[in-house]
Amino acid sequence: MHEKQKHIYVGVDLHKQHHVAVIINCWQEKLDEIKFENKPSAFSTFLLDIDALTEEGLTPIFGLEDVGGYGRALAQFLTDHGQVVKEVNPALSYAERKSYVTVQKSDSWDAECVARILVRQLSQLPNAKPHDLFWSIQQLVTRRNALVKAQGALKNQLHIQLSHHYPSYKKFFSESCVEGVSIKQLTTFLLEVSHNTCSVKKANEILKLVIEDGNTTKEHQETRDFLVRSIVRDISFKKKEMNYVEGELKQLMSLLDFQLDSMPGIDLVTASALIAEIGDVRRFPNANKLARFAGIAPVYFGSGGKGKEQKSKQGNRALHALFYNLAVQQVQVAKGSKLPRNPVFYAYYQRKLKEGKTKGQALVCIMRRLVNIVYGMMKHQTAYELPIIEEKEVV
Known part of the structure; x- marks a missing residue:
């Protein structure tokens, strides 16, 4: 038996007052549709209904688009009861709806599109881990x-x-x-x-x-x-x-117990904003994944054997803006003394300009390095230590 045949797939379309769930099997055949209220007292009944539809030897997998807003209470309830809950990016369900000749838009069809994505991209979708x-x-x-x-x-x-x-x-x-x-x-x-x-x-x-x-x-x-x-x-x-x-x-x-504010340019507001967008840093296996999540890693565009890497316009734009502002602060100099705020990044910035990069490109390079630093500081809960460099390197 194939791994996908061991599950039934429950796509949930989330709303303020009620949710709509559509259950399908691995062949994308619709088994049932359930509408239930968005309140904890109704979640138990919903889970019992899913159990009744689940044949012996099968386990349900739930897909939710939003686990931080209207769907947070449901995601928390399901994970607390040992269920597998996957986060489905709304862009994926939107693309699924638009991929058909006749485009539909209803609560039932939206939920079914989420369930179809579960079937096809089960191994790629991240687990929902609500953290209070x-x-x-x-x-x-x-x-x-x-x-x-x-x-x-x-x-x-x-x-x-x-x-x-x-x-x-x-x-x-x-x-x-x-x-x-x-x-x-x-x-x-x-x-x-x-x-x-x-x-x-x-x-x-x-x-x-x-x-x-x-x-x-x-x-x-x-x-x-x-x-x-x-x-x-x-x-x-x-x-x-x-x-x-x-x-x-x-x-x-x-x-x-993070020490992000030990880095120049990061205060309480910036540190909390970074954590609000990143969440639990352990959900990213490495800094490269975090960079791609923030839209900082380059994306390859090509066709016919020709192509090149270009700046990404996707990813979390709020997190991208935070790293951009932080990069700008790293290369700032004091008005009076003209001393750089961060000599290491200032020297790196000047070196990139001498290599022929534009100011924007040089800042992207700094943003990418900042992702590595912030990732390491959060993962290992360490403070930022400014490296000592020779003065001639700064000029």
Whole structure:
């Protein structure tokens, strides 16, 4: 008996309120279809129904497209009960639907397409391994990203209100606040709220603009003032919430005992974002697999015996962006001292440019090296140690 004949294949189309499962055999013959609610109390009945359809000597294999969203509870339940659960990339089921002459789209057909992929690509599909800690970190990162996006939109709204009604942003400060305030007092205030980015020059400019603008009061001024204060309150709330989220992230990250922040350019936010996208690094046999997952490894394109390797436009684009930003930070130099942030990568970057590579190509080379380093740090839970190189190599 062939290995594939030892199983029945259960493809599940996932939704918020309910799921639809289609069961087929190794010859892709449809055995049954089951619709059940997306709640733990219904999962037990669903598993009993699958057992009733499973002939003696056969075992079921489940395929789910999404094991981190609507399908997470089901994936967790099935793995806890010793079932084999495979992750099916949605791109595979989409291609399966489009491969037929008459394209269909229904819950039943979507589930059957997932089951068909199970039959054909059983050995290539990864096992679903829901991990509460990694999932929680991913949810916190998603929450923080939403707060950052909302805060950016609020700041744009604030700038619009100020530019429309206060040409020089006079109403950043009330009349009583700026009247009689010295340059030194205003500078001290600005340094505190701007995290030491504003200077005496900025304080002089603000006081000068306040005098030049004169009286900017217009009709319904109270409403416009209310809008500004409302937006400022909302920005302050988002900032506090972000601090709470980062505090929770710090606690969860300490449980993993990773030391990613020992590398220049990686702080708590970047480290948590990397872990949120990578998950359990042990699911990647080596760094090459992680590079391909991130879309950093080159892909060969050819035909008729001719071809070449090109930059991949596939893979996890969020993880790709994280490695790109990290690569940029590795080759940065300080504005004042002109010293490189990471002398090793700066020297490597300059060497690649001398070899004739463009800046973009040189950064991709750095990204690929960073994948190896991050993979090793996560797998072995080690810290990053900056190699000592001679000064002549940096120049």
